[in-house]
Structure formats: structure tokens, C-alpha cells
Amino acid sequence: MSQNGSKPPPISLEALKAGDKAQFALLVEQNSNQIYRLALRILGNEQDAEDVLQETFIKAFRHIQDFDGRSRLSTWLYRIATNEALMLLRKRKPDTLSVDDTTETDDGELTEPVQIVDWAQLPEDELLSSETLAYVDQAIEALPERLKITFILREVEGLSTLEAAEVLNISEAALKTRLSRARLQLRESLTEYFEGRFEGKVYGT
Amino acid sequence: MAHNENCRQLLGSLSEYVDGTAEESICADIERHLADCNNCRVVVDTLRRTVYLVRSTRPEETVMPAEVRDRLYKVLNLEDYLNSGG
Structure with missing residues (x-):
């Protein structure tokens, strides 16, 4: 083969x-x-x-x-x-929920972005440093369980929305909501991480 | 205040917006809002970068160690096929 x-x-x-x-x-x-x-x-x-x-x-x-x-x-x-x-x-951890558990404990209001720092402007080499990429892994690891699994299936393993929804036995809409939450939460962690590099140069008031 | 309310309403659609899979009418709403909301513009830009960064971490793909593979085939009684794959 x-x-x-x-x-x-x-x-x-x-x-x-x-x-x-x-x-x-x-x-x-x-x-x-x-x-x-x-x-x-x-x-x-x-x-x-x-x-x-x-x-x-x-x-x-x-x-x-x-x-x-x-x-x-x-x-x-x-x-x-x-x-x-x-x-x-x-x-x-006895409080972890099954993927079959359809009770959406996480569908309250989306966490609003707290950190507004424009780190998107950082140069590519700084953005993609090995230190940063290691931090990205940690930040994924730190996501709440169901967001983490959704994120891994969709973004790391590259399953389609439909496939990931089938794996988790939830609707495609619910899958998209979880993915959106996971991404916003990661954005928040990364913003905290990059904030130091701007030394107080905060955009947008 | 009304401004903040707009930001909040659009927040749930931003993920699909950065993927380019949001509905056209939603895209239009978002773009209208982004034109005069600097905070949301920063959120969109950094969200886009977040997705990009995550996709950049992928090259160091984990490969299952050979011993793990050997043990798996043994447990499944498939030793005869152990060397058939790449």
C-alpha cells in the first residue's frame, strides 16, 4: 500500500x-x-x-x-x-458532560470581547514565533471541554461542519455556535498574550 | 448604548463572517457596523488572525508512535497485517 x-x-x-x-x-x-x-x-x-x-x-x-x-x-x-x-x-472530573448531552449549558449570552488591542498589525514573524504557536496550543488546551472538542474536530482535524456535528450529535447550528464561542475565547486569550507587546498602546476607545 | 447593543448582536455572526460563510444580509449589516465601530473592527481583525494562527500550528502533526501501533494491532488480533501498511 x-x-x-x-x-x-x-x-x-x-x-x-x-x-x-x-x-x-x-x-x-x-x-x-x-x-x-x-x-x-x-x-x-x-x-x-x-x-x-x-x-x-x-x-x-x-x-x-x-x-x-x-x-x-x-x-x-x-x-x-x-x-x-x-x-x-x-x-x-465528574462534572464533564457527555457529547450526547443536549442540554446547552453554554448557550447563554456570548462573552463580550473585553480586550481591544489591535495585535492583528503585528509583523508575520513575530506573530508566528514558536513561542506564540506554543501559546496557541496551550490556549486551545485551556478551553472548556465542549468548546475544546468542537474546536479540535473542526479546526485541527479539519472535519466539515456537518461531520463535526454528527460526531457530537448536535445540530449544525449548535456546532457553529460552539465554534464561534471557542474562537472568540481564543481571541481573548491571544489578546491577553499579545497585549504586553504593545506596552500600553491600546487602540480604540 | 445603542452602539453597544449593535456590537453585541453582531458578535455571534463574526465567526462565520471571517470564514466568508455568513449570509449576505448579515455581511452587509456587519460591514455597515464596522464602518463606524473601531472596536469591532479590531475584534474582526484579531479574530481573523486567531484563526490564521491556529491553522499555522498544524505542521507539527502528531504521528502515532510505532509501539502504540504494534500494541493496537496485537490487541485487535491483527498482527498478521502489521507490516502491510506504510
């Missing part, structure tokens, strides 16, 4: 459901890296990420008959993995 530009071989759902091991190996081959990365991003810990990775494919293997084929297989795997990751988080 070549990874150089050629398309990955298509997976036959029929064969998967018939218990074809080679097809299952193909499914693992094509998706395990993304699942591991997603779990690592959500959990921030390699051991936990590996547990989620294994559990995701064990469950996929066990429940392939339940997969209805309406979404992509990769979306379905992301969904299993996200739920597994959230279960682990809930064990650590």
Missing part, C-alpha cells in the same frame, strides 16, 4: 460486516493515526490516548453491524473515540 499520493484503497462495508479481517486491518490502517491524535489532543496524555485508541477499534469491531452507513466510517470512528475520551475525562 503506497502512501505517496495514491488514494487509499476503498473499504467495503459489506466485507467489514461479514467479518473480513483484511478489511478491518485496512480500516485500522487508514484511521488509527487520526484517532490517536484526536484522543491525545482531547486528553493531553499519551497513555490515555492509547487506551482510547484501542477501545475505539475494539468497539468498532464489536458494533460494526450497528453502523448504518449514513455517515462516513471515519466520522463514526471519531464519534466512538470522542465518547470514549469524554468518558475518561468524566472519570477524572
Whole structure:
């Protein structure tokens, strides 16, 4: 199997459901890296990420008959993995909500921007310094759980709005709202970070 | 005061606006507002930069370590296929 530009071989759902091991190996081959990365991003810990990775494919293997084929297989795997990751988080912090929990505790008013500093004018090399990029990672990590997962699926893993909404079992509108919140919150953290570099030169009054 | 109310109303649409996926009428509203609200202009510019920055952090993509992959294949009883992939 070549990874150089050629398309990955298509997976036959029929064969998967018939218990074809080679097809299952193909499914693992094509998706395990993304699942591991997603779990690592959500959990921030390699051991936990590996547990989620294994559990995701064990469950996929066990429940392939339940997969209805309406979404992509990769979306379905992301969904299993996200739920597994959230279960682990809930064990650590009992107040974490399931992705299936549709009660929107976060749909009150949007936090208004507090910081108005025009760091958009900063030169590219300063903006993209490795220190800044490391800070961006930290700021993502610090987002509230459901905003963080939404953000990772959409912006880091590059899922479409529809796919990310399917993974989280929420509407596309709710997905967009969460993404918007996550971005505004990140903007706020980054503004705090860049503020020092302007030394009190605050724009807009 | 009325001015602040406008800022707040548009806030929820800014994310889609910077993606260029907001509805046309909303875009028009936002642009009209931005023309005389410097604060919101700064928020839009820095929000756009935020999205850009996040997308710039991606190159250091995490790759699953080989041992993790080996253990995964073992757990799944797929050792026979361990060397078939890239």
C-alpha cells in the first residue's frame, strides 16, 4: 500500500460486516493515526490516548453491524473515540458532560470581547514565533471541554461542519455556535498574550 | 448604548463572517457596523488572525508512535497485517 499520493484503497462495508479481517486491518490502517491524535489532543496524555485508541477499534469491531452507513466510517470512528475520551475525562472530573448531552449549558449570552488591542498589525514573524504557536496550543488546551472538542474536530482535524456535528450529535447550528464561542475565547486569550507587546498602546476607545 | 447593543448582536455572526460563510444580509449589516465601530473592527481583525494562527500550528502533526501501533494491532488480533501498511 503506497502512501505517496495514491488514494487509499476503498473499504467495503459489506466485507467489514461479514467479518473480513483484511478489511478491518485496512480500516485500522487508514484511521488509527487520526484517532490517536484526536484522543491525545482531547486528553493531553499519551497513555490515555492509547487506551482510547484501542477501545475505539475494539468497539468498532464489536458494533460494526450497528453502523448504518449514513455517515462516513471515519466520522463514526471519531464519534466512538470522542465518547470514549469524554468518558475518561468524566472519570477524572465528574462534572464533564457527555457529547450526547443536549442540554446547552453554554448557550447563554456570548462573552463580550473585553480586550481591544489591535495585535492583528503585528509583523508575520513575530506573530508566528514558536513561542506564540506554543501559546496557541496551550490556549486551545485551556478551553472548556465542549468548546475544546468542537474546536479540535473542526479546526485541527479539519472535519466539515456537518461531520463535526454528527460526531457530537448536535445540530449544525449548535456546532457553529460552539465554534464561534471557542474562537472568540481564543481571541481573548491571544489578546491577553499579545497585549504586553504593545506596552500600553491600546487602540480604540 | 445603542452602539453597544449593535456590537453585541453582531458578535455571534463574526465567526462565520471571517470564514466568508455568513449570509449576505448579515455581511452587509456587519460591514455597515464596522464602518463606524473601531472596536469591532479590531475584534474582526484579531479574530481573523486567531484563526490564521491556529491553522499555522498544524505542521507539527502528531504521528502515532510505532509501539502504540504494534500494541493496537496485537490487541485487535491483527498482527498478521502489521507490516502491510506504510
